[in-house]
Amino acid sequence: MASYGGYTKTGYGTQAGNDGGGFMGASQQGSQGGGSKSYSDDSLRPVTIKQLVDCEEAYPGADLEIDGIPITQVTVVGQVRAVNPQATNITYKLDDGTATMDVKKWVDAEKADDNDPKFAPDTYVRVWGRLKNFNGKKHIGAHFIRAIDDGNEVSYHLLEAAYVHLYFTKGAAAAGGGGNAAGGGDSMFVDGGGYTAGGNGGAVPGGGAGNARLAKCSRNAQSMFNYLNNSPEGNEGMHLNTIATNTGMSVRDVLGAADELLGSGLVYTTIDDETWAILDY
């Protein structure tokens, strides 16, 4: 098992059987400049298979990214096109209409084989796993696979993948209202344009002009602005470190976001160069 470790940065996590993502090959991360990886960075992202096929690493050995965000765990929904049982794993060819990709479910030899359900061709399944890049060929190392009984889950998954894609590329749908995200899928997606600039309208008191400018900002800048906007602090604003801690961004990201917000006239510096408040007018 350990002998595979050298091939890929993340190690062959799925080989640990049910422990799935637990083994991240921490020792191999040491050479990486960009800080250590931990469970707190893990997220579960719904994606289409085409996004996985298209995604690329910024430089050899870097994290695989979609929309500029490193991907950790992913979930896909697709139809089984081929089943290929092997000694150590079962390889399924999964097709969701956008592309096809191999999914490997590792088999624990010590456990009874009968417990592992096998999925017949043409059945719809949902897969949770990690994207692996092995000798230049990508596949999904599945932690878990289950069959889909409700045909609507396929539609739901594709819409959720689209929502997350838009969230990362254009910012959150609405600053204060988590309810919107859960609410009507129809209005949110079909409207198209209203989603970006208008989405912030309800929650941000700054006025129409500010919203349009905020909509053009990066995701970091938007989350910094939203944090400032939702903080009860007085007119002294918020310090760099406070913002970094509370938004979970790095200090460098906050500085970049602040530059962007300053440039578009949405915030101003108060008691020193590292403290910002929202420019209300």
Next chain:
Amino acid sequence: MEAASTPRITCGYLDTYVGKNVMVVGKVLQLRGEEAVIDADGNITVHLNRDSHIMVNSGVQVIGKVNPDLSIKALSSLDLGTGIDYNLANTVVEVAHQHKSMFQYEQ
């Protein structure tokens, strides 16, 4: 891992996908031997293959090739049961066409 998609479409997109493989989710309205009419935001005639097992009033997913007369020659069909939200399926088609980079390769 070929770069081929079967885009999800509805009736209105048929004429832009003539000769291409597509995926349609709709409700079976009529079944006449090897020909079926399904409703996917409009009626589509589907020429079924021998292994198609579909039922009237049930939801179905058809993957097939669009003929020049805008009917579809089915390559595979899957019965989805009766609990399908067709508005949702049609919304997916609209969203997929607004964000093609996520959903389909240029053909």
